[in-house]
Amino acid sequence: MLDAVTRSTTLITIAREAIAREARPQPARWDEAWLRESGACFVTLRLDDGLRGCVGSVDAHRALGDDVAHNAFAAAYRDSRFDAVSPAERERLVVEVSVLGPRAPLAAASEQDALAALRPGIDGIYFEYRHLHATFLPQVWDNIPDPLDFLCELRRKAGLPTRFWDDEVKLSRYTVEKHK
Numbered sequence: 001m002l003d004a005v006t007r008s009t010t011l012i013t014i015a016r017e018a019i020a021r022e023a024r025p026q027p028a029r030w031d032e033a034w035l036r037e038s039g040a041c042f043v044t045l046r047l048d049d050g051l052r053g054c055v056g057s058v059d060a061h062r063a064l065g066d067d068v069a070h071n072a073f074a075a076a077y078r079d080s081r082f083d084a085v086s087p088a089e090r091e092r093l094v095v096e097v098s099v100l101g102p103r104a105p106l107a108a109a110s111e112q113d114a115l116a117a118l119r120p121g122i123d124g125i126y127f128e129y130r131h132l133h134a135t136f137l138p139q140v141w142d143n144i145p146d147p148l149d150f151l152c153e154l155r156r157k158a159g160l161p162t163r164f165w166d167d168e169v170k171l172s173r174y175t176v177e178k179h180k
Helices: 004-021 064-077 111-117 138-142 147-157
Strands: 038-047 050-056 094-100 104-106 124-129 132-136 170-174 176-179
Touching: 004 038, 004 064, 004 094, 004 176, 038 064, 050 064, 064 094, 111 147, 124 147, 132 147, 138 176
Parallel strands: none
Antiparallel strands: 038 050, 038 094, 094 176, 104 170, 124 132, 124 170
């Protein structure tokens, strides 16, 4: 089994190389089998302790190595909340890769059920209502530790009122393996 340090170093290197290229990454032929396995990740970029970009895949649909490269490029150059990362910023970026585990449905017939089922600091949550959806990685619990506030902000992110609930709401949870 690959040790955690080597795995982290490899994932961060892939992300940094994708950002440095300034061209959309093409699918690669990864030497390591674990990079060829289907995987989902988010790449989070920070600059001077502030968010600089965050883009990811909630569900696995391509090789993990390709997902890291694609999401790193998108976080640096396509995150609609920010201008593209400049060459001067590239070296100063702190890069974090969060490899997502598979989503599991979270049974919740009401907001109270959802609040009771949440595991602060552990769960990433994916919220769905009809065509609207949003997710927060488990790391977001560091900034929003209260379960009600967490759920309210997630609904706001999805474009809904913060206290919205409907029978059609679907929640799922996932965990992440974080690499810096």
